[in-house]
Amino acid sequence: MDRPIFLKAASYCAYQERTQDEVRQRLKDWNVWGDEAEEIISELIQENFVNEERFAKIFAGSKFRVKKWGRRKIMFELKKRRLSDYCIKAGMSEINDEAYYETLQTLIEKKTHDYRREENEYKLNQKVAQFAVGKGYESALIWEILREE
Numbered sequence: 001m002d003r004p005i006f007l008k009a010a011s012y013c014a015y016q017e018r019t020q021d022e023v024r025q026r027l028k029d030w031n032v033w034g035d036e037a038e039e040i041i042s043e044l045i046q047e048n049f050v051n052e053e054r055f056a057k058i059f060a061g062s063k064f065r066v067k068k069w070g071r072r073k074i075m076f077e078l079k080k081r082r083l084s085d086y087c088i089k090a091g092m093s094e095i096n097d098e099a100y101y102e103t104l105q106t107l108i109e110k111k112t113h114d115y116r117r118e119e120n121e122y123k124l125n126q127k128v129a130q131f132a133v134g135k136g137y138e139s140a141l142i143w144e145i146l147r148e149e
Helices: 003-015 020-029 035-046 052-067 071-080 085-092 097-114 121-134 139-148
Strands: none
Touching (some): 003 020, 003 035, 020 035, 052 071, 052 085, 052 097, 097 121, 097 139, 121 139
């Protein structure tokens, strides 16, 4: 194994959480592939530089808290990164049901206020629902909250 490349990869992983796929792609960019790349990734996993469960938990938790993404969008992004079902489930467990509901409620209230000039209540609700669906929230939950208001 090429030690300087390993150290470069370790530095890349230490900067922020990465998936095996991201590391593999970066190694390709550095002209390292095949058995050598897999050996480096294996070593990074053993040294705990790469941990996909940890990545999923941090990714899901931060996207929900910071960007206010819904579960559907977070799950889609985790699947896009080719994480195992176990890691995705671990990541999704970081989202508290009560906080999720309250966050969606707050988003809906803000958007309803933003669209306050819309006089037709049906159109207003459609616009707000479309926004929330785009953020990755479930339609049934969105409409449940819209009916409460």
